[in-house]
Amino acid sequence: MNRYAKTHVSEGARTELHDLLGLTGAEISINTLPAGESVPFVHAHKRNEEIYAVLSGTGTAVIDGETVALAAGDWLRVAPIAQRRLFASAGGALKYVCIQVKAGSLEDYTMTDAVVV
Amino acid sequence: MNRYAKTHVSEGARTELHDLLGLTGAEISINTLPAGESVPFVHAHKRNEEIYAVLSGTGTAVIDGETVALAAGDWLRVAPIAQRRLFASAGGALKYVCIQVKAGSLEDYTMTDAVVV
Numbered sequence: 001m002n003r004y005a006k007t008h009v010s011e012g013a014r015t016e017l018h019d020l021l022g023l024t025g026a027e028i029s030i031n032t033l034p035a036g037e038s039v040p041f042v043h044a045h046k047r048n049e050e051i052y053a054v055l056s057g058t059g060t061a062v063i064d065g066e067t068v069a070l071a072a073g074d075w076l077r078v079a080p081i082a083q084r085r086l087f088a089s090a091g092g093a094l095k096y097v098c099i100q101v102k103a104g105s106l107e108d109y110t111m112t113d114a115v116v117v
Numbered sequence: 118m119n120r121y122a123k124t125h126v127s128e129g130a131r132t133e134l135h136d137l138l139g140l141t142g143a144e145i146s147i148n149t150l151p152a153g154e155s156v157p158f159v160h161a162h163k164r165n166e167e168i169y170a171v172l173s174g175t176g177t178a179v180i181d182g183e184t185v186a187l188a189a190g191d192w193l194r195v196a197p198i199a200q201r202r203l204f205a206s207a208g209g210a211l212k213y214v215c216i217q218v219k220a221g222s223l224e225d226y227t228m229t230d231a232v233v234v
């Protein structure tokens with residue numbers, strides 16, 4: 001396994017990083033949803049927690065029927081079982097990151113997992 | 118467990134999302150390294166893969182002695198064992214996200230983990 005891998009994400013509808021970077025603990029996508037459009041389906045997950053980060057624009061997430069406003073700087077955790085669908089506002093595109101990780105997989109982290117050299 | 122949790126990340130040196138959002142598969146931090154400054158130590162990890170995303174600014178990551186240029190839009194995977202340290206350029210702050218996940222923890226993802234409703 002390489003010690004590191006780097007890629008640059010330019011403008012585009014969707015970039016998936018798992019294969020590009022050789023990720024083993026997450027799938028990460030960078031997405032642009034055009035103004036007024038939505039992800040074309042409602043979905044949930046079997047085992048994966050999703051974390052959404054809004055990079056720019058505004059929109060909404062509908063989660064189990066509840067509408068959650070989204071704006072740049074917002075971070076959202078969605079449990080595997082929750083039914084979700086994202087919408088971009090009519091006024092502009094919604095750019096966001098979606099991080100998919102296995103729920104319950106994290107053990108130690110930060111200072112308890114780090115080794116300071 | 119709640120179906121979802123949301124927070125808004127404003128400007129600041131460092132925001133950690135694990136406890137704020139109740140994450141169970143990742144720790145995520147949003148960081149600002151002032152111009153000309155660096156993370157004050159070299160570190161590796163026991164079990165966690167780290168993924169860095171550069172939001173704005175430029176800088177470098179030194180990984181096992183190799184210097185890797187960083188700019189907005191770059192995404193970087195660093196293996197647990199790699200020794201890393203981040204530096205912001207003299208000209209401006211480096212804003213970045215660091216995603217920590219357990220290496221090897223992801224099983225199915227995207228279409229193989231999703232349930233379309």
